[in-house]
Amino acid sequence: STNRSAVSGSSVPRPDANAADAWPAAHGWRDASPDMLAAIGGTPLILLKRASEATGCTILGKAEFMNPGGSVKDRAALAIIEAAEAEGRLEPGGTIVEGTAGNTGIGLTLVANARGYRSVIVMPETQSREKIDFLRMIGADLRLVPAKPFRDPGNYVHVSRRLAEETGAVWANQFDNLANREGHRRGTATEIWQQTGGAVDAFTCSCGTGGTLAGVSLGLHELAARDGKPAPRIVLADPHGSGLYGWVKSNDLGVSGSSITEGIGQSRVPGNLEGVAIDDAVRIGDAEALGQVFDLLQFEGLSIGGSAGINVAAAIHVARSLGPGHTVVTILCDSGARYQSKLFNPAFLREKGLPVPDWLEAA
Numbered sequence: 001s002t003n004r005s006a007v008s009g010s011s012v013p014r015p016d017a018n019a020a021d022a023w024p025a026a027h028g029w030r031d032a033s034p035d036m037l038a039a040i041g042g043t044p045l046i047l048l049k050r051a052s053e054a055t056g057c058t059i060l061g062k063a064e065f066m067n068p069g070g071s072v073k074d075r076a077a078l079a080i081i082e083a084a085e086a087e088g089r090l091e092p093g094g095t096i097v098e099g100t101a102g103n104t105g106i107g108l109t110l111v112a113n114a115r116g117y118r119s120v121i122v123m124p125e126t127q128s129r130e131k132i133d134f135l136r137m138i139g140a141d142l143r144l145v146p147a148k149p150f151r152d153p154g155n156y157v158h159v160s161r162r163l164a165e166e167t168g169a170v171w172a173n174q175f176d177n178l179a180n181r182e183g184h185r186r187g188t189a190t191e192i193w194q195q196t197g198g199a200v201d202a203f204t205c206s207c208g209t210g211g212t213l214a215g216v217s218l219g220l221h222e223l224a225a226r227d228g229k230p231a232p233r234i235v236l237a238d239p240h241g242s243g244l245y246g247w248v249k250s251n252d253l254g255v256s257g258s259s260i261t262e263g264i265g266q267s268r269v270p271g272n273l274e275g276v277a278i279d280d281a282v283r284i285g286d287a288e289a290l291g292q293v294f295d296l297l298q299f300e301g302l303s304i305g306g307s308a309g310i311n312v313a314a315a316i317h318v319a320r321s322l323g324p325g326h327t328v329v330t331i332l333c334d335s336g337a338r339y340q341s342k343l344f345n346p347a348f349l350r351e352k353g354l355p356v357p358d359w360l361e362a363a
C-alpha cells in the first residue's frame with residue numbers, strides 16, 4: 001500500500017515500511033555495488049517538508065552528502081578521472097593535481113585511492129578545518145595556500161595548474177574540464193528525472209565550477225524534449241561576493257559583499273557554464289541560508305552545509321515565484337559535519353555578525 005505524504009501541496013508517495021520485505025523499497029533500494037566507485041551517485045531525493053508546506057509546492061533536495069566522499073563533488077571527481085583514463089592521460093601509478101575548496105579534493109583522492117593513483121590537492125587555507133583534516137586522513141598530498149583572488153598568480157587554481165605542469169601530472173581543471181558537467185548530465189540529471197517521474201518544473205542550485213548546474217540543465221532539457229515536456233526552469237542561486245548573479249541578470253560580473261559559504265561563488269564564468277540555459281538567478285545572504293541550515297537540522301533531522309542552505313533558500317524563492325502545485329528540485333551539496341567549527345560555532349557566527357540560534361547557544 002502507498003500512503004500520500006502528510007505535507008499538503010506535495011506529492012511524494014510513502015511506501016508502507018511494515019509490509020513483509022518492504023524495507024529496501026521504502027528506504028531506497030540499490031543493487032550491491034562492485035566497488036566504492038559504483039556507490040557514487042544514486043542518491044536519495046528527499047521531500048523538504050517545511051519548505052514544501054510554506055510554499056504549497058513540492059520542494060525536493062538531492063542528498064549529495066550521502067556520496068562516499070560526503071559531497072556532490074564525488075560525481076565530478078569520478079567523471080574527470082574516467083575521462084583522463086579514456087584519453088590515455090592517466091595511467092596506473094599516475095598523479096592527479098587539483099585546486100579545490102576541499103570537496104573535489106576529497107572526491108579525487110578517494111577515487112585515486114580506489115584506482116591506484118596519487119593525488120596532490122591545493123586548497124586555500126581559509127577553508128574549513130574539517131575538510132583539511134579529512135583530506136589529510138584519506139592520504140591526499142595537501143598543499144595549503146593563502147586565499148588570493150583569481151587574478152593573482154598565487155590563487156589556488158593557478159598554483160595547481162603550475163604544479164601539474166612542472167611535475168608532468170594530470171591537472172583535473174574542474175572549472176573548465178567539461179567532463180565535470182558531463183558527469184552531472186549523465187548522472188544527476190537522469191536520476192532527478194527518474195526520481196520525479198519527469199515532473200520537474202524548476203531546478204535551482206549554486207555554482208562553484210558550475211558543473212552541477214550546467215550538467216543538470218543540459219540533462220533535464222534533453223530528457224524533457226525526449227519526453228515531449230516543457231523544459232524545466234533553471235535558476236542560479238548565488239551568494240554575496242559572487243559575480244554570477246549579475247552575469248545572469250545583466251551580463252555584468254560585478255562583485256560586492258562576501259559570504260561564509262564555501263565552494264560556491266565565482267568572479268568569472270567557468271568553461272562548464274558556457275552555452276548552458278540559465279533562466280534566472282536569485283541572490284541569497286548568509287543569514288537566510290543559515291536559517292535553512294538550522295531549521296532543516298532542528299525540524300527535519302537533515303544536516304547540511306552552507307551551500308545547501310543557499311540552495312534550499314533559493315528553491316523557496318523559486319517555488320513562491322511559480323506558485324503552489326509546482327515541483328522544485330535542488331541540491332544538498334554536503335553535510336553540516338563538514339562545517340562544525342564554523343556554521344555551528346557560536347563564536348564564529350558572532351564574529352561574522354550572524355544570528356546564533358538559542359539551541360546552539362545552549363549546546
Ligand code: PMP
Binds near residue numbers: 072103213334
Ligand atoms: N557546494 C559545495 C560545498 C562545494 O564544495 C561545491 C564545489 N566547489 C559546490 C557546492 C558547487 O558545485 P559545482 O562545482 O558543481 O558548481
